[in-house]
Amino acid sequence: LRxxxxxxxxxxAxxxxxxxxxxxxxxxxLDLVTEKEIFEKLVxxxxxxxxxxxxTSKLEHLKRADRILLLHNGDCFFYGTFSELQAKRPDFSNLLLGMEAYDNCNAERRSSILTETLRRVSVDETAGFRGPETLRQSFRQQxxxxxxxxxxxDGYPDKRKQSLILNPLAAARKFSFIGNSQPEMAK
Incomplete structure (x- = not known):
């Protein structure tokens, strides 16, 4: 049913x-077959x-992405393409790519593997085994x-600049959100 x-x-959507x-x-x-079919045909x-x-935490999705943003504890760990990830962060990509069955693990296990890999790489960097410099930008709310x-x-200055819509046609654009939450079924 799910x-x-x-x-x-x-x-x-x-x-x-x-x-x-x-x-x-x-x-x-979703099961792996349905996931791959939807990812290929729709996404x-x-x-x-x-x-x-x-x-996502799936490597197969990262390989097909235009751009990848990896966050760790609210900080930008990496931003770029998959090939740039392999070139700039070989420590990280080798740890993940070395796990043959990574994409076949359940979502919770993939998340824990990803978190542990990020932790190991950041611990190695603080110990002096630093690879290429990474972008250190925080995505935490300021x-x-x-x-x-x-x-x-509300915490913002009293005097605010007036808003101006430069392109009224673009202002009417729509977007769709697919969340992880499941709707309640009628009983």
Whole structure:
């Protein structure tokens, strides 16, 4: 039943023909055959001309991605293509690529392998076994700025600049979100 619901929500999102797709672990409840078919036919083919943001821990998906963003404890561990990941971070990619059955593990096991690999690489770097320099950019939310001590109730300055829509046609664009949460079934 979960597989059918996942496929239904995926097809529904694709049917909307959105400009942006946010796919948060969309293949979690799918078997490998269904996952590969949906990934190839929908994500890589049907959605190819659209912007797709996919949260995944599958190596096969990383290999097909235009760009990869690896986060570890809220910091950017790597940003680039898969070939750049292999070239700039051989320590990380070799650890993962050495695990032949990585993509066949369940989602929870893949997540723990990925976390442990990131931990090992970051521990090695702090011990002095540093490879090529990485981009160290934090993606954690920052405290709002305070200007001359004046701050609104929401933490932002009282005086804000007016918003201006430069392209009203682009402002009407739509997007689709496929989350990991499952809808409640009617009893």
């Amino acid at each position: 597989t059918h619901l996942c496929v239904f929500w995926f097809l529904r 694709v049917y909307k023909d959105a400009d942006l797709y946010l796919l948060d672990a969309p293949f979690t409840h 890589c083919t049907r959605m190819a001309s659209k912007t797709r943001i996919v949260v 405290q709002p700025p305070v200007i001359n001590g004046s701050q609104g109730g």
